[in-house]
Amino acid sequence: MQKRNPQKTGTPSESRSTPHRLSSDLAWLWPMWGDHASDYGRYADHAIGLIRRHAQRPVATLLDISCGGGKNAWNFKRHFKVTGVDISPTMLDQTRRLNPDCDFVQADMRTFDLGKRFDAVLMDDGISYMTSRADLSAALATAFHHLEPGGVMILTPDVTTETFCQNQTTCTPAEEKYKPTGIEVVFVENNYDPDPTDEHYETTILYLIRENGVLRVETDRFILGLFSLDTWIEMFSDTGFLVQRQAFRDDGVDYTTFICVKPA
Numbered sequence: 001m002q003k004r005n006p007q008k009t010g011t012p013s014e015s016r017s018t019p020h021r022l023s024s025d026l027a028w029l030w031p032m033w034g035d036h037a038s039d040y041g042r043y044a045d046h047a048i049g050l051i052r053r054h055a056q057r058p059v060a061t062l063l064d065i066s067c068g069g070g071k072n073a074w075n076f077k078r079h080f081k082v083t084g085v086d087i088s089p090t091m092l093d094q095t096r097r098l099n100p101d102c103d104f105v106q107a108d109m110r111t112f113d114l115g116k117r118f119d120a121v122l123m124d125d126g127i128s129y130m131t132s133r134a135d136l137s138a139a140l141a142t143a144f145h146h147l148e149p150g151g152v153m154i155l156t157p158d159v160t161t162e163t164f165c166q167n168q169t170t171c172t173p174a175e176e177k178y179k180p181t182g183i184e185v186v187f188v189e190n191n192y193d194p195d196p197t198d199e200h201y202e203t204t205i206l207y208l209i210r211e212n213g214v215l216r217v218e219t220d221r222f223i224l225g226l227f228s229l230d231t232w233i234e235m236f237s238d239t240g241f242l243v244q245r246q247a248f249r250d251d252g253v254d255y256t257t258f259i260c261v262k263p264a
Ligand SMILES: C[S@@+](CC[C@H](N)C(=O)[O-])C[C@H]1O[C@@H](n2cnc3c(N)ncnc32)[C@H](O)[C@@H]1O
Pocket: 005, 006, 007, 008, 009, 012, 015, 023, 040, 065, 066, 067, 068, 069, 070, 071, 072, 073, 085, 086, 087, 088, 091, 107, 108, 109, 110, 124, 125, 126, 127, 129
């Protein structure tokens, strides 16, 4: 898993009923995987530049859909008034601690309606939770609904079919400055696609946790969406967005960022 994308889960129905462990009993590990200031800051600089360049209206407010533990929100709130939405109460607790000055709402990205619109929308790694075209379409419609005309959505999936790397395995040590005393953690993540003809893949994570030198190994496994560039572009167009894309390379990993404008 890329450093700024530490948390993922299973199919959308699983995400409602079986929260993955980094959103539940292992949530205390979250702040140690990817520094919110440096790792997430590089992505924020990229995305904020795109918002400024492509929005067809002044941008004062931003809706962060699947805000997770609020590492993006921590960076974006320096530029916009940020509201975040996430399905996990545990992750919302984390983002509220990191960002007491922002508003957060617990909701499902496929169905919520806050009754107001925003100048910009951010959909980052949480969009990987959409593992079918129907769910992806519902999430994009929700984003479109919450955007002011002329507003822009920035969306960066973890991978597309074109960038997916079979059996990619990464190993990330916990951030020194967020480690409690006596704790060592290493995150080992493997991405594997058992069937390249469908539109999802599996991620397995090993958490190597040493408490005062004593090792315990925890595991997680979940399914994530995998769509081609053409499919993404078709889905954005079907929702009503005008779409462009921009490459983003971070820490040796290539991403595609989609810039989606709601026509004024
Ligand atoms: C990798 S985390 C996001 C981290 C975030 N980018 C940050 O800056 O800290 C992905 C998030 O997506 C959320 N999520 C998954 N399915 C969701 C859904 N259906 N609706 C809203 N949020 C969802 C998870 O609860 C999780 O917090």
